[in-house]
Amino acid sequence: MELLEVPTPEAGPGQVRVRVKAAGIQPFDCEVRRGLTLPGHDPSFPRKIGNDFAGVVDQVGEGSEGFPVGSEVLGWALLASHAEYVVVPIEQIVTKPAGMSWEVAGAFSASAQTAHTAVEQLKVGRGDTFLVHAAAGGVGTVAVQVAVILGATVIGTAGEHNHDYLRSLGAVPVAYGDGLVERVRALAPQGVTAALDGIGGAALDASLELVDDRRRIGTIKDFDRAGELGVLAIGTQRSAERLARLTAWHTEGKLRIEISQAVPLERAADAHRAMDTGHVRGKVAIVVP
């Protein structure tokens, strides 16, 4: 992975160009770095990487209304955002709330939209006891808070070093590893009604033991086993409406994103190294000077 000079993209009809101030990084970006290619994406080099971003509109394509030059926005642009400029359809951006930092705005869309999609598909709400695996990570951090907003009781798995963090998000923390099922049962004698797996393997097995209704178990990781087990394989359904709902909760003080590291674009490799530990709390942001 290296920083290259490439032609600056131009905004076409229905698009804007954004001068990126910050972006997020997800485990998916690391998979692409390791060689994953997607159907429909050109596998030749140079290839860009990165999903979410925040920045300032600096060029408006024909017929693109609502975001004039100078607008501060956040959004998503798959396999494109770790760059100084991205070109996106206006359907993929929303206004950046004034009180949201650039780092949070840049690292907001990807994990938050995944988490919200999952909570929605699992129909989590008042009366539920919801188990979130990898609750301290990017997706888990938002899944916990959205479920709390919607009235659920949330139990989150994390290492001991993240238990105060999970409490601060509104979850009851529990350590993962041997004995997880028994520990969760002790914390939730009323039973667990839904679960979100962001780890796969043993986390999904524990969910199968704890939740009776398999259609209320979702995985964003273990797609290979989802079909045979009859649990939901959840893929992110991104929309500007979903993103605006989530940014409104941030503005209302109900949803916060912890940025555990902010790394300049020229040191993006360090952001990948941090993600590859598998133990990032909240999000790592890439900052574009």
Ligand SMILES: NC(=O)c1ccc[n+]([C@@H]2O[C@H](COP(=O)([O-])OP(=O)(O)OC[C@H]3O[C@@H](n4cnc5c(N)ncnc54)[C@H](OP(=O)(O)O)[C@@H]3O)[C@@H](O)[C@H]2O)c1
């Ligand atoms: N299907 C989709 O559309 C979609 C979208 C986004 C993400 N994903 C996938 O979902 C997964 C989670 O994504 P993410 O962005 O939240 O990842 P992430 O931010 O890298 O998750 C890191 C967190 O995982 C926790 N963790 C590590 N090992 C664990 C274990 N055995 N049990 C419980 N927690 C553990 C760590 O907590 P501790 O430090 O406390 O261990 C850390 O806080 C990834 O595999 C990603 O590829 C899928």
